[in-house]
Amino acid sequence: MSLRHRIGAGLTAATLVAVLAACSDSGSGDTTPDASNGEALTLYSGRSENLVGPLVEQLEGTLGFPIDVVYGGTPEITGKLVEEGAASPADVVFSQDAGALGLLDRSGLLEQLPASVTNQVPENYRAEDGTWVATSARARVLVYNDDKVQPQDLPSGIDGLLDPKWKGQVGFAPTNASFQSFVTGLRVSRGEDGAREWLEAFKANEPVAFEGNGPLMEGVDTGQVTLGLTNHYYWYGLADEKGADNLAVQLHFFDAGDPGALVNIAGAAVLATTDQREQAEQFVAALLSPESQTYFADETAEYPVVEGTETQTDLRPLSEIGTSDIELAELASLAETQALLQELEFI
Template sequence: MRRHRRTAALAGAAVLLTTLVACGADETPGSDTGAEEATAGSTGELTVYSGRNEELIAPLITRMEEATGLDITVRYGDTAELAAALLEEGDRTGADLFIAQDAGALGALSREGLLRELPATTLEEVDPAFRGSADDWIGVSGRARVVVWNSENVEESELPTSYTELNDPRWEGRVGYAPTNASFQSFVTALRVLEGEDAALEWLTDLREHGEVYERNGAILDAVNAGEVDLGLINHYYWFAKAAEEGEENLDARLHFLPGGDPGSLINVAGVGVTARGDQEEAALAAVDFLLSEEAQLYFAEETKEYPLAAGVTSPVEGLPPLESIEAPEIDLTDLDSLERTLELLREAGMV
């Protein structure tokens, strides 16, 4: 078995993503024949920058090495920090592949021309909604924004039908949110893009006045389950991980997917891109194809309860609504790269 090595920390950060480093990160709670055919004959060394944590990714990297025959070096770190490093390194980078926690970081690299266009055969594995509009990055797993609610304190008929209703007076002091969390900030970025900055700022200001602040999605879920607050804004997989551990029948918390293309039902992705300046393009593409194989897709589904995105792969998670059933907003995920302006808006609203 080959070793996975951390590379030395890179100095500095690119101006475009400097403010992202301060953001909170999301927590993360046999070989497929098709993958073997796609990567057969691939050899060599591959340097990967991974914004997904080592505990999650290292076992999958081992499987990737076994399936592809590659010798893989991994640098682990925060997605925003690694994206900033890639921007600063430019032509000097030693990275061949970037695995990102969210689409915004990939969008920032795409706009700077730092990612290679992917082959059509790779792109067609994933719905266009979950890949870059320049065809230079692709989603490998998805997470849906949801409203979690306490079934003992709230009737299903009372649930909001839009994110705007969360600021109704009846919910004062009853809604939990995490303004420093990356997933919340990605939602606010989508809100800015879809509804405009004035509407986003007004909504944030109102939420700050009567909502309840938490540091993390997991803390919001626990608070709703305990009846500390009655509604909360989280990603779907926290609830499914908790239900798997404790049993759905033992939870008072339930999930509500907002309908009608509401921004509150944003589906963001963890994704991957091949660096434009790396010198191992063939090996990097083999790695991308492995991440879209059934083996890797089911790994994410089982380990994190995220949605598999590759065509033909269905999540084995019991009770998870089909991805196509979610009425998500129509948005180019590349536009989530404007997080710096989102942070400015959060500061204007007094949230961070």
């Protein structure tokens, strides 16, 4: 089995902002395995090992070459790639977030994918220049404890969370890439001043920060908080673990057009540093195969992005839920989002 390891937490939000400001003109790699022998493909994964590790192992057997995986949070992985620049040993990046992929593209670190790969997904789920492609989609949701509040009393948009009645009762995961993408979308839709105004009012309402979306879901389910901003698929993971009938936490979708109704993607791209482009493209294409798309739907409860994918998971169709008006390509300003969250002491 291939080497798999996690990067450390050394690339904090502050480090990432500094690195991104310097763009991609920096330096040398560090502890990452060298795949230049042409045998192993080096994958930098901002998706967690517990979510995608089994799929990577499955693809390793299907594709016939070993895959060395460096796991870490999407902001850390993104910062690491920008810091390493042309010296990076990475062949492929697997990101939790469209904004991070857009930032890497803007930094000139990605290669164009074949049209035979990108054309498998809708236009809004791939880069305009063909440098990255979505592998699955997820909806931002509000989760709530149905022992403490009824659906008819829930806010229809994020501004409703600013009501004093929710003071100290809204959970969020500020260091998670999905929350930071939501903030980026907020900046896009309302401008810098509008985003700052909302974040300041949100902070004044004393939201409760969690280390991740998993603990956040548990916090809502146990009644530690009444509401939580998260992604839809975390509910399915908890339901699979405890049984849906045993959960107090439930899903609520914001109205169409609201910044809280963002549908984001996970996606993959080939790095310009690769010396194994053929294998790298094969791996990205394999993430869009029927087997992989079914895996995302059935094992991680994400929305498949290739039409006709069969799934046993009872996902509410994207066509039936409200979505924001934000283009995924507009989520690339991650550094500015990080800077704003730091300034307001969210991270």
